[in-house]
Amino acid sequence: MKVIKRLSVLIVLVLIFSMLVACSGNDESSGGAADNKQSDDGNTVSEETNSEAQNVKQPVTIDFWHIWSDDTGKEVAAELISDFQKQHPEITVKDLGVSFWDYWTKISTAIAGGSGPDVAFNDINNVPARAKAGAILKLDEYITRDNFDMNIFFPNLIDVVKYNGGVYALPLDTDVRVLYYNKAAFREVGLDPEKPPTNWDELEQYADKLTKWNSDKLLDRIGFSPFMGNAYLWTWAWTNGGDFFDEQGNPTINKPENVETLEWMVKIQNKYGVKAIQAFNSQTGSLGYSPFIAGKIAMVVDNNTLYSQIKQYAPDMEFGVAPIPYRKQPASWSNGFTLEIVDNKDKAKADAAWEFLKFMTGKDAQMKLVTKLSDFVANRTVAEDPSLMSDPVWATFVEQMNVSRFREYIEASPSWFNSISGEIDAAANSKKTPQQALDDAQKLIENEIANYKQTQE
Amino acid sequence: MIQKHRVDRIARKEAINGYIFALPWLLGFFIFMAWPIADSFYLSFTSYNMLQPPKWIGLLNYKILFGQDKLFPISLYNTLYYVVFSLPISIILGILIAVLMNQKVAGIKLFRTIYYLPNVVSAVAVSLLWQWIFDPNFGLVNTFLAQLGIEGPGWLMDERWSKPAIVIMSLWGVGGSMIIYLAGLQDIPVSLYEAATIDGANSWSQFWKITLPMLSPTIFFNLITGIIGGFQVFTQAYIMTGGGPVNSTLFYALYLYRKAFQDTQMGYASAMAWILLVITLLLTLLVLKTSNKWVYYESGEQ
Numbered sequence: 176m177k178v179i180k181r182l183s184v185l186i187v188l189v190l191i192f193s194m195l196v197a198c199s200g201n202d203e204s205s206g207g208a209a210d211n212k213q214s215d216d217g218n219t220v221s222e223e224t225n226s227e228a229q230n231v232k233q234p235v236t237i238d239f240w241h242i243w244s245d246d247t248g249k250e251v252a253a254e255l256i257s258d259f260q261k262q263h264p265e266i267t268v269k270d271l272g273v274s275f276w277d278y279w280t281k282i283s284t285a286i287a288g289g290s291g292p293d294v295a296f297n298d299i300n301n302v303p304a305r306a307k308a309g310a311i312l313k314l315d316e317y318i319t320r321d322n323f324d325m326n327i328f329f330p331n332l333i334d335v336v337k338y339n340g341g342v343y344a345l346p347l348d349t350d351v352r353v354l355y356y357n358k359a360a361f362r363e364v365g366l367d368p369e370k371p372p373t374n375w376d377e378l379e380q381y382a383d384k385l386t387k388w389n390s391d392k393l394l395d396r397i398g399f400s401p402f403m404g405n406a407y408l409w410t411w412a413w414t415n416g417g418d419f420f421d422e423q424g425n426p427t428i429n430k431p432e433n434v435e436t437l438e439w440m441v442k443i444q445n446k447y448g449v450k451a452i453q454a455f456n457s458q459t460g461s462l463g464y465s466p467f468i469a470g471k472i473a474m475v476v477d478n479n480t481l482y483s484q485i486k487q488y489a490p491d492m493e494f495g496v497a498p499i500p501y502r503k504q505p506a507s508w509s510n511g512f513t514l515e516i517v518d519n520k521d522k523a524k525a526d527a528a529w530e531f532l533k534f535m536t537g538k539d540a541q542m543k544l545v546t547k548l549s550d551f552v553a554n555r556t557v558a559e560d561p562s563l564m565s566d567p568v569w570a571t572f573v574e575q576m577n578v579s580r581f582r583e584y585i586e587a588s589p590s591w592f593n594s595i596s597g598e599i600d601a602a603a604n605s606k607k608t609p610q611q612a613l614d615d616a617q618k619l620i621e622n623e624i625a626n627y628k629q630t631q632e
Numbered sequence: 633m634i635q636k637h638r639v640d641r642i643a644r645k646e647a648i649n650g651y652i653f654a655l656p657w658l659l660g661f662f663i664f665m666a667w668p669i670a671d672s673f674y675l676s677f678t679s680y681n682m683l684q685p686p687k688w689i690g691l692l693n694y695k696i697l698f699g700q701d702k703l704f705p706i707s708l709y710n711t712l713y714y715v716v717f718s719l720p721i722s723i724i725l726g727i728l729i730a731v732l733m734n735q736k737v738a739g740i741k742l743f744r745t746i747y748y749l750p751n752v753v754s755a756v757a758v759s760l761l762w763q764w765i766f767d768p769n770f771g772l773v774n775t776f777l778a779q780l781g782i783e784g785p786g787w788l789m790d791e792r793w794s795k796p797a798i799v800i801m802s803l804w805g806v807g808g809s810m811i812i813y814l815a816g817l818q819d820i821p822v823s824l825y826e827a828a829t830i831d832g833a834n835s836w837s838q839f840w841k842i843t844l845p846m847l848s849p850t851i852f853f854n855l856i857t858g859i860i861g862g863f864q865v866f867t868q869a870y871i872m873t874g875g876g877p878v879n880s881t882l883f884y885a886l887y888l889y890r891k892a893f894q895d896t897q898m899g900y901a902s903a904m905a906w907i908l909l910v911i912t913l914l915l916t917l918l919v920l921k922t923s924n925k926w927v928y929y930e931s932g933e934q
């Protein structure tokens with residue numbers, strides 16, 4: 176029976192070590208040694224190709240990874256690629272669609288391991304990280320060579336794809352947040368459905384009127400809550416003149432404008448009570464679609480995908496959209512995706528990849544993304560097409576791009592908004608005062624940045 | 633002498649054949665396990681963002697983790713909480729269900745299948761399902777409690793109840809260990825029970841004096857795999873709570889994932905992985921050490 180015991184020790188060791196692998200999961204292709212080797216190999220490749228192929232006239236195959244992994248998305252991707260290949264018979268695009276939840280680990284480890292695609296669909300929020308590391312190509316030469324007009328994109332998108340003045344990615348699509356309000360509910364309580372609230376005070380007054388309680392002291396309908404929908408502290412703080420980092424990247428999380436904002440958010444939330452809100456949240460979380468569509472929230476700040484959802488689930492719903500009510504300055508929040516050329520040290524492929532980038536951000540492809548995937552595209556000239564602007568909801572989205580912002584990208588703390596979420600929760604649940612919560616959040620991020628800086632010295 | 637040479641040759645040939653047969657596994661092990669493990673150990677001493685070559689920074693990651701990182705102790709506490717509560721409950725429940733499933737009743741195979749079935753469902757689907765069950769307003773749990781006149785808590789929405797909720801949810805997978813206990817139960821010789829019955833032992837004392845001791849190697853096995861698995865709790869929080877509210881479900885593996893893939897601090901994340909390894913290893917060794925006292929092997933030669 177000693178054997179059994181020895182065996183069990185062995186099993187334990189194997190299990191424990193397999194745990195390590197599980198933890199470092201996707202790490203395996205990202206070894207430092209492999210990294211260096213890859214770039215060495217890459218150099219030799221680029222020397223060869225430089226002399227052989229100067230342009231895209233020779234047949235070349237490029238890899239393109241994206242998140243359109245199934246259904247309509249997959250079909251549209253295939254269609255766009257086939258359109259592109261008709262225009263460029265010399266280029267073959269091999270694509271790989273990976274589901275949104277798995278894509279980000281896959282793309283980052285593949286690029287790290289030197290086995291990434293030539294064209295990568297990526298997050299617009301952290302272009303500087305890849306640009307600084309030299310993982311993606313600077314596009315300025317191509318832009319000058321082809322006289323490519325960057326102004327076809329929304330101006331706020333151009334800023335975020337730049338690093339040190341150079342353009343490193345082309346924006347593919349974006350999103351924007353607006354106030355959605357239920358016109359039927361407005362009428363029901365005697366509000367003018369053509370006059371949505373424009374500032375915080377109006378928003379609060381309207382919310383009080385629109386809120387309905389049932390006999391169990393639970394919420395039948397919430398007028399409005401700043402913690403619901405898709406706005407978060409930063410969007411509201413921006414409309415109050417707040418920000419979260421200064422020009423030098425130092426955190427300004429507990430600045431008075433932000434504290435004021437959180438106080439206001441908590442004040443409105445407390446009108447409903449923690450218990451009712453929790454019940455409401457989970458109930459609506461399990462709806463599978465927005466509580467706004469279910470008529471459970473009369474006003475909510477959400478992004479343009481809510482519009483697609485309304486069209487899908489409640490095409491007859493009477494609703495309106497308006498700019499986010501603000502206190503000091505209008506603002507909205509955007510995210511987005513880019514296409515980037517991964518630096519695989521292969522000129523021929525990079526040239527072909529650039530043609531693909533131009534195609535995907537060009538008129539025809541972008542229009543297909545709008546009509547077939549209800550995508551809010553980055554190409555302003557397409558988004559402002561009269562056929563789209565005749566829809567007042569769409570027109571509001573486009574208009575709000577003028578004031579929309581991106582969350583600050585901070586190298587030392589890229590997901591600072593996740594890190595501070597615990598503190599914001601604490602304020603929302605009245606465990607901490609807003610001041611205290613944001614002071615703690617400030618310390619937390621200062622600490623994260625200091626820790627990161629230590630590792631960079 | 634000639635004889636010995638031949639034996640050597642045969643032995644060598646056999647050894648080579650053996651290695652050739654084992655080669656697929658060996659290659660898999662070294663390429664996909666041993667090397668990444670060694671590499672992650674190296675990376676834990678570096679600053680590495682996956683894009684630039686890793687930079688050696690010595691023990692700094694560990695120093696920061698133990699000295700300055702405020703979320704690290706929180707995540708460690710959350711994970712320990714989960715292991716400490718979910719493991720004993722799931723062991724006891726697993727044994728109880730296994731004993732039930734070991735009865736000779738009509739349709740027992742159907743019951744066994746039903747109890748095991750939840751294990752086959754993907755963790756993501758299960759997480760979404762439990763989100764419904766824990767719904768404070770309409771969920772199964774609180775509706776039931778309301779029938780008893782108890783006002784149920786906010787479960788996943790409430791930082792005091794979110795961890796217990798995830799512990800309760802972990803019992804969903806108890807069928808997995810139940811199967812192993814069942815196998816252990818069926819290995820117990822019937823003669824022992826027969827002898828005990830003749831001696832006049834009732835089924836209660838049979839359970840304590842025969843079933844449990846004979847099952848102890850299986851419990852031991854499930855305890856160890858449970859410790860290892862428990863420290864890796866991830867999916868529930870990743871899907872259902874995202875670590876909230878108020879970081880109450882920020883489990884170690886979730887925090888590690890964030891550091892690795894959202895902050896792209898791979899070196900730091902590797903250091904976290906190694907700390908988790910050491911903690912798990914120590915706990916496992918502790919259990920191994922004490923196993924002499926309570927794990928019974930039939931030959932009983934210890």
